[in-house]
Amino acid sequence: MAGVRDELEALLTEAVRRAQEGGVVPPVAAPPPQLERPQRPEHGDYASSLALRLARAAGRGANPQALARAIVDHLPAHPAVGAVEIAGPGFINVRLAEPWLASQVDAIIAAGERFGDQDLGRGRRVQVEFVSANPTGPIHVGNGRGAVFGSTIAAVLRAAGYRVETEYYVNDGGSQIALFTATLYAHYQRLCGREAEPPAEGYAGEYMRELAARIHAEQGAQLLAPPGASPPDEIGLRGVRTLVDQIRSDLAELRVRYDSWYSERSLYAPEGRYEQAMRLLHERGYVTEREGATWLASTQLGEDKDNVLVRRDGSPTYFAADIAYHYDKFLVRGFDTVVDIWGADHQGHVSRMRAAVDALGVDPERLRVLIYQLVTLKRGQEVVRLSKRAGDIITLREVLDEVGADACRFFFLSRSMDSQMDFDLELAKRQSNENPVYYVQYAHARIAGILRTAAERGATPDRGDVQLLRHPAELALVREMLTLPELVERVTQTLEPHLLPHYAMELATAFHAFYTECRVVSEDAALSSARLRLTLAARIALARVLGLMGMSAPERM
RNA sequence: GCGCCCGUAGCUCAGCGGAUAGAGCAUCGGUCUUCGGAACCGAGGGUCGGGGGUUCGAAUCCCUCCGGGCGCGCCA
Numbered sequence: 164m165a166g167v168r169d170e171l172e173a174l175l176t177e178a179v180r181r182a183q184e185g186g187v188v189p190p191v192a193a194p195p196p197q198l199e200r201p202q203r204p205e206h207g208d209y210a211s212s213l214a215l216r217l218a219r220a221a222g223r224g225a226n227p228q229a230l231a232r233a234i235v236d237h238l239p240a241h242p243a244v245g246a247v248e249i250a251g252p253g254f255i256n257v258r259l260a261e262p263w264l265a266s267q268v269d270a271i272i273a274a275g276e277r278f279g280d281q282d283l284g285r286g287r288r289v290q291v292e293f294v295s296a297n298p299t300g301p302i303h304v305g306n307g308r309g310a311v312f313g314s315t316i317a318a319v320l321r322a323a324g325y326r327v328e329t330e331y332y333v334n335d336g337g338s339q340i341a342l343f344t345a346t347l348y349a350h351y352q353r354l355c356g357r358e359a360e361p362p363a364e365g366y367a368g369e370y371m372r373e374l375a376a377r378i379h380a381e382q383g384a385q386l387l388a389p390p391g392a393s394p395p396d397e398i399g400l401r402g403v404r405t406l407v408d409q410i411r412s413d414l415a416e417l418r419v420r421y422d423s424w425y426s427e428r429s430l431y432a433p434e435g436r437y438e439q440a441m442r443l444l445h446e447r448g449y450v451t452e453r454e455g456a457t458w459l460a461s462t463q464l465g466e467d468k469d470n471v472l473v474r475r476d477g478s479p480t481y482f483a484a485d486i487a488y489h490y491d492k493f494l495v496r497g498f499d500t501v502v503d504i505w506g507a508d509h510q511g512h513v514s515r516m517r518a519a520v521d522a523l524g525v526d527p528e529r530l531r532v533l534i535y536q537l538v539t540l541k542r543g544q545e546v547v548r549l550s551k552r553a554g555d556i557i558t559l560r561e562v563l564d565e566v567g568a569d570a571c572r573f574f575f576l577s578r579s580m581d582s583q584m585d586f587d588l589e590l591a592k593r594q595s596n597e598n599p600v601y602y603v604q605y606a607h608a609r610i611a612g613i614l615r616t617a618a619e620r621g622a623t624p625d626r627g628d629v630q631l632l633r634h635p636a637e638l639a640l641v642r643e644m645l646t647l648p649e650l651v652e653r654v655t656q657t658l659e660p661h662l663l664p665h666y667a668m669e670l671a672t673a674f675h676a677f678y679t680e681c682r683v684v685s686e687d688a689a690l691s692s693a694r695l696r697l698t699l700a701a702r703i704a705l706a707r708v709l710g711l712m713g714m715s716a717p718e719r720m
Numbered sequence: 721g722c723g724c725c726c727g728u729a730g731c732u733c734a735g736c737g738g739a740u741a742g743a744g745c746a747u748c749g750g751u752c753u754u755c756g757g758a759a760c761c762g763a764g765g766g767u768c769g770g771g772g773g774u775u776c777g778a779a780u781c782c783c784u785c786c787g788g789g790c791g792c793g794c795c796a
Contacts, residue, residue, distance in 0.1 A: 199736070212738055215776080227776090251739055252776075297796065339796055456794055467723085467792090474794040481796045510724050511791045536725060537790070577744095578733065581725055583789055585732070590745085598758085599744055605758050612756045620755085653736080665734060668743070679751090679760045691755095720758070 166281075166648035167243055171209055171257060172196040174239055179217070181237040188233050189221040198257070200646070207248065207256035208642060214253040227253030261633065264641045268629040271644060271700040279647040279707045283655055284325030290492055291317045293504035294414065295332040298406040299343040300368055302413055304586060305506060305538045307559040311575040311713070312535055313504045314419045315660040318711045323655040328422045328498075331410075332488060335403050336428045337481055342366070344399030350375030351398060355384040374402050413560045417568050418713045430487045437479065440490035440523065441472070449522040459486075464518040482512075486519045493525045502658065504533045533658055535580035541587045566592040569714045573600040576712055577664040599668060604717050606671035607709065609678065610702045611718040617684045617695055624699050627692030636673075636680035637697055643673040644704040651711075660712075667708045674701050 175196035182188040194216040198209040214231035221230070231249045238247060245260035271278050293313025296306045313329065320327045334340070346365035350372050353359055361371075378386070378401050388395050407424070414420070430437045444450050449460050450472070457473035459482070472483040492501050505512070513534065517527040540557055563571060570591045577599070578584040590598065617623070632638065650666050653659075683694045706716040 197736080199738085201739075202735095202742075203739075206739070210739085215738075219776085254739070334796065337796070454794090458794095471794045476794080478794085480794065485796095507725070507790045509791085509796085511793095512796090513724085534724075534790095539789095582733075583726065587732080590732085601758055602744085605756085609756055609759085614755095616755050622755095657736085661734080665743075672743095675759055676761095678755085682755065684755050720756090 166652060167259070167645055168198050168209060168649050169652075170241065170243065172198050174241055174244070175211060175213060175234065175255070178234045178238040179213070181239075182233045185233075185237065187236075188217070188230055189225065191217070191220045193217060194220060201256070206250065206254070207246070207258040209257045209259075211255045211257075212253075214249075214255060218253065231255050259642070261638060262630060264638050264645075265629045265632045267641055267645055268632065268697050268700045271703055272696060275703060276707070278703050279651050279711075280322050280324070281648060281651050281655070282324040283652060284320065284323050286324065286326055287499040288326045288328070288497070289320055289500045289502060290328050290330055290496075290498040291320070291502045291504070292330045292332055292492075294410075294419075295334065296410070297334045297339055297343075298403045298410060299339055299366055300406065301370060301558045301560065302410050303558055304540055304562050307417060307562065307571065308535055308538050308575045308584070309504050309506060310414055310417055310419045310559075311572050312533070312580060312660055313502075314417075314713055315572075315576060315663065315711065316502065316504075316533075316654075316658055318713065319651060319654045319660065319663075322651050322711060325655075329420075331421045331424045332427065333403075333407060333424055334427050334481075335400075335407075336431065337484065338478075340399055340403065343402065344394045344396070346371055347375055347378075347402045348394035348398045351379060351386065354379040355387050357387070357390070374405060377405065378402070413558070413563070416563050417559065417571060425488070425491075427484055427488070430484055430491070431479075435487075436491045436495065437484065437487040440487040441483070443490065443494075443524075444472075444486070444522055447522060447524060459515075459519060459522065461515055461518040461522070464521050466515055466518045470515050482515065482519070485512075485516060486523070489516070489520055489525075489530070490523055493520070493529065494523065498529075500529050500531065502531045502533065504535065507534055507536045510534055531658065533580060536583040539583065539585045541585050542589055562586075562588065569604065570598070570600045572713050573603075573664055576660055579659060579661045599664070600714075601720070603664075603667045603671045603705070603709065604714070605720060606674045607702065607705045607716045608718060608720040610674070610698055610705070613678075613683055613698055614695070614702070617691070620684055622684045622688070622691045622695060624692055624695035627694075627696040628689065629693055629696055631690055631693040632697055634677075634681050636677040637694070640673045640677045640697065640701060643670050644700060647704055647707060650708075663708060663712050667705070667712065670701075670705060670708065674705070677701075 176193065179188060179193045183190050194213060196211045196213045198211050201207060201210040214227045214234060217230050218225040218227040228249060231253045235247050235249060235255060243259055243263045244257060246258040248256045250256050291313055294302065294306050294310050296302050317327045317329045342362060342364070343366055346361045349359040349361040354375055378398065386395055386397055429435065444459065449463060451458050451460050451469070455475040456471050458469040459472050461469050470482055471480050473479050492498050513532045516532065517530060520530050521527045565588060574586060574591050646666065650662060654662055681694060683698055684691050709716045
């Protein structure tokens with residue numbers, strides 16, 4: 164099912180064309196119809212300021228109201244269109260036809276689980292990479308926010324007809340891993356009875372001691388290197404492997420799963436992506452040598468400064484690795500679009516990464532980097548500090564154990580990425596009407612309850628005539644359901660998943676209002692069947708939004 | 721100092737250049753002998769941080785100031 168709005172916009176565009184052919188509208192380039200949903204019901208279901216914008220394009224003397232009249236007069240007929248009015252300075256207000264609205268209930272039931280699907284992607288391939296936190300410790304609430312955004316965006320893009328792959332980039336190389344290995348090895352040596360001091364700037368958490376103990380329990384002292392020798396890679400590898408497993412299971416708890424996990428180390432294989440990417444940059448003339456280091460000449464691409472690719476000591480920077488990684492995404496695996504989701508602390512990395520992609524000869528428009536602002540954890544009024552010091556870390560796992568995946572996802576989703584958010588543990592776990600999470604899920608459970616009751620009483624949605632649905636609350640519910648395809652389209656374009664929880668609330672409200680106004684199962688068998696069909700459709704729509712958000716749709720609560 | 725983000729109701733937040741700026745919670749007042757009351761209806765509550773500008777029209781775009789967050793590494 165395509166969205167109604169798209170169809171109406173096409174009608175308006177056609178109307179302008181016809182009116183221009185007829186000479187009643189000046190032959191200027193017509194602005195897009197841009198139908199919006201008016202705040203006030205008397206302005207109809209959809210409104211367009213097309214005539215106002217057209218008047219501006221047509222220049223002085225053009226009368227918006229007259230243009231609106233001309234457009235409306237040339238509007239092709241369509242079963243969805245009820246009344247069309249011209250209002251105010253020249254708005255065109257469209258009211259949907261009630262028989263058509265009612266008929267959409269059957270269309271939604273026919274679409275079933277696929278209701279809301281669009282064909283915007285036309286099979287194009289998109290990669291969504293998110294979280295990708297260093298495997299040097301457990302992931303925290305901030306990472307959880309990225310995980311929820313990423314997995315939800317992936318779900319929406321899938322619904323929009325893209326071939327989506329989700330990926331976690333495992334930073335298992337580089338200087339942070341060296342530091343991690345050194346810290347872990349120090350603990351390990353102590354367990355083996357050797358004196359050792361963890362690096363002063365090393366990883367301080369208690370989990371490091373536990374990791375060392377685990378490795379010691381499994382391997383005894385056999386990983387010990389000669390005194391004074393550098394920490395063995397094996398120690399770091401084992402630590403990383405364990406932490407990646409933990410990260411994987413913590414994220415699974417949040418209902419986040421990945422299609423693939425990509426190792427940074429693998430970039431450095433002989434003749435691997437790193438070498439290939441660097442060679443390409445050389446060939447394209449974007450590499451310079453200076454002060455003993457190798458630089459990407461990003462100033463040639465409009466950046467404020469150049470960036471180091473290879474340090475004076477010969478080791479590649481994180482930036483260089485990331486370039487090789489994106490070389491693989493675009494030039495080897497051939498994704499049409501890549502979405503990277505990073506925390507606000509990576510803001511500075513955005514523009515140089517875009518420049519690097521440009522340097523690789525890839526249109527930077529194909530890289531969409533989303534930055535989300537950081538999370539403040541609260542317990543009621545009290546701010547829970549997220550210091551990196553040991554003991555102060557609140558892990559994602561702890562939050563999940565406390566509030567559950569559904570509430571966690573809903574809370575993270577309801578704020579836009581651009582706003583710093585407070586995550587109130589107390590509010591999130593409160594199972595009451597103060598909590599919007601349950602408001603939405605309750606609507607679904609309530610529907611399931613009604614359908615159970617109906618079955619017990621022998622009422623059935625089969626052969627119900629949806630044209631009996633005439634009550635304002637019934638039609639309001641249908642209107643609300645019909646905006647789901649539009650929502651999928653909008654989130655696909657804007658990549659702003661916070662629109663989903665807001666829509667879910669409105670849909671639930673429309674259902675609760677219908678339930679209060681209209682008795683579903685009654686003595687009137689025909690009406691009961693029709694309303695059961697509406698109820699069934701509402702369940703489909705609610706389950707779909709909940710599904711897109713990665714939330715459960717409970718039969719009972 | 722420079723860059724990015726934010727500032728909207730008591731609180732947490734929506735608001736796609738358009739019509740009288742919305743929701744949830746909180747507060748106050750109502751609804752229900754029947755399908756799930758974790759519900760429904762209503763009320764109060766706003767200098768959209770301040771000031772300029774563009775526009776027929778600005779919470780939205782531009783400039784500037786104030787306040788807050790995050791960056792500005794041969795860290796990741």
